Amino acid sequence: MTEMTGAKALITSLEKEGVDVIFGLPGGANLPIYDALVDADFRHILVRHEQSAAHMADGYARVKRKAGVCFATSGPGATNLITGIATAYADSSPMIAVTGQVPLGMIGKDAFQETDIIGVANPCTKYAFQPRTAVEIPEMVKKSFYIAESGRPGPVLIDIPKDVQQSTADINFPDLIKVRGYNPIIDPDLANVGKAVELLLAAQKPIIMAGGGVILSGAFSELQALAESVMAPVVTTFKGKGAFPENHPLAMGPIGMHGHPEANRIILEADLIIAVGARFSDRSVGRFDEFGKGMNIIHMDIDPAEIGKNKSVDLAIVGDVKSSLRTMVKMISKKVTKRGFENEWLKRRKELIDYYSETLKDYPREITAKKSLKKLRELLPPESIVTTEVGQCQMWASLHFDVISPGTFFSSTGLGTMGFGFPASIGAKAARPDVSVVDIAGDGSFNMTENSLAVSVIEKLPVIVFLLNNYMLGMVAQWQRTFYDRRYMGVEQHNCPDYVKIAEAYGANGIRVETMSELEKAINSALRSELPTVIDIPIDPDEDVFPFVAPGTGLKDMITGA
Amino acid sequence: MSIIEPRSKHLHIISSLVENKPGVLFRITNLFRARNFNIESITVGTTEQPDLSRMTITTKIDEYTLDQLIKQLRKLIDVVEVKQLDIDNTVYRELALIKMQATDSATKMEITNYASVFRANILDIGKKSITVEITGTPDKIDAFKNLIEHYGIVEMARTGVSALLRGN
DSSP states (O other): OEEEEHHHHHHHHHHHTTOOEEEEOOOGGGHHHHHHHTTOSSEEEEOSSHHHHHHHHHHHHHHHTSOEEEEEOSTHHHHHHHHHHHHHHHTTOOEEEEEEEOOGGGTTTTOTTOOOHHHHHGGGOSEEEOOSSGGGHHHHHHHHHHHHHSSSOOEEEEEEEHHHHHOEEEEOOOSOOOOTTOOOOOSOOHHHHHHHHHHHHHOSSEEEEEOHHHHHHTOHHHHHHHHHHHTOOEEEOSTTTTSSOTTSTTEEEEOSTTOOHHHHHHHHHOSEEEEESOOOOHHHHSOTTTTTTTSEEEEEESOGGGTTTSSOOSEEEESOHHHHHHHHHHHHHHHOOOOOSOSHHHHHHHHHHHHHHHHSOOOSSSSOHHHHHHHHHHHSOTTOEEEEOSSHHHHHHHHHOOOOSTTOEEOOOSSOOTTOHHHHHHHHHHHOTTSOEEEEEEHHHHHHHGGGHHHHHHTTOOOEEEEEEOSBOHHHHHHHHHHSTTOOOSOBOTTOSOHHHHHHHTTOEEEEOOSHHHHHHHHHHHHHOSSOEEEEEEOOTTOOOOSBOOTTSOGGGOBOOO | OOSSOOOOTTEEEEEEEEEOSTTHHHHHHHHHHHTTOOOSEEEEEEOSSTTEEEEEEEEEOOHHHHHHHHHHHHHSTTEEEEEEEOGGGEEEEEEEEEEEEOOSHHHHHHHHHHHHHTTOEEEEEOSSEEEEEEEEOHHHHHHHHHHHGGGOEEEEEEEEEEEEEOOO
């Protein structure tokens, strides 16, 4: 027991959880917390907008696979965090958001900068706490980390009234906590794994569909071992992109709305799908009723509520996919000797890849999104981390940027938050300062959080903004072209702003490129720079993302070109 | 003739134990709203353990939605236990207070007679109204309500269902 303030109890609790960096912005209702931060043992990174604080914490969390922490004040500070919290929730990213709140006696009085943030955050948090006394804080912090990081990860909010931060009490830091209503299942049911192995070995054309769960649990080597033990091609969901090295001889890339054509095609021809840490989202599977029709589907996931939610399956294995995969591989290795690459199914894989690489035409320009991304892949060290914004840039990244080192590609795949990629890349850089970090951006998204350039410069977290710039809300424009007879509305950016000048105004490098050789030079100089670099890559506003599975249609209805 | 109609085919009763603390009911009802789960009734009250409340939910939904509702409920941190009760092995009751128009003594006598057949109690008699308390399964209460509806219901309050599994 030590006498201290609630604010100090919070900071000490965070130190005990091993927190090394916090992203935040102070205000009236969290001043006591900021005062306690002065003596804290970890780094505080001041953001320019709270939304970016949440995205930075999210980017940090995805790289570290442990909770990222962000701070905001009450009212607008807290509501500004919400987009970032909802993004983390949709992508199951662990996060602790700490908000200030008006003093207890003022709650419910519509006080200045008062928002019922517990109520607002409820649908997009795993849990939310509001301590009413300082002594509750250490236990709540410990529970928050446990809830955020275990099971299916997600964001947890701690909303602390200002007088609770200020009040002094005898504080005790618990070593053990128990949350009786929360018992995530880690190890799978062995009988079910046994059944899955039988189905898998009986299948002639098995396919593995790897989702974000593989990345969240770091089950990369286990996934690879499974694929190689049964010689099954591996497709991923978009969230699962990079769960499996995309240069591996079994890799097929992401399926879905803007999936790789060969991946969308081969999954229609399989006789068994084993979904690993995936949730059959509409974006990935197109139509729920058509997907996997007539095939056996095995679903592995840590969240029991995902079983049967979008797709009824033949067999479910609930548990951490790392543990489930490990058990599965062990069982398989006892039953079969290793299979070779020489079989009809893998020949078909090769055939499809060759067919589409010959069929799909490149957009006829000196610089295109596709060529730029291929060049980036060529020059970027494999262990570099890549984030993306949302829209065409994101889907081009999915199609044309191969992830080689597993778990190095992060995007707002569930919520689809424009403005995620840049602050997330800064968070990623804070987590891994030793590797290069690139945000594959579009101009529309970059506009939303570009003021994080200040953070990138001042905090010496240099990242590369790879700006595929068509001065358009390109994906919306593509849909208006495709579905609304080219009746453009609200998509043009009118060559504004000048991104080189924007970068320079913040003290960062800005480079505009006109040719592929200039792009190559720009990437190389950005990789060497101690400063963040915005590479402005002008692309044609008419360049579409293809292939494309239109909403409401099935993967078989994929459109491969205009 | 049975005065209690057979129970509805698709009525499901879900019994759950939840943390007895502020905000729990909000989290649960917000979940129902967000995921479009329709429920017939929800009751909350204390249990033999002071830190736990029992929440009884009745709903008429298909099996798929029921499965999702139970799984999503279990996912909530404040929900400690969720059970679907087998209606054939469950005792369940609801209480209703019904205030009816009854201006003359003949009507009052008729309603009193019906009430006694349904083992309902007369709680209050005014100059122009009579108030009845009835306990039973929702179907029994519906049956009584249908019977006396033509007198004119002034106000009605139903509690929703409370339920427990039968003992061994």
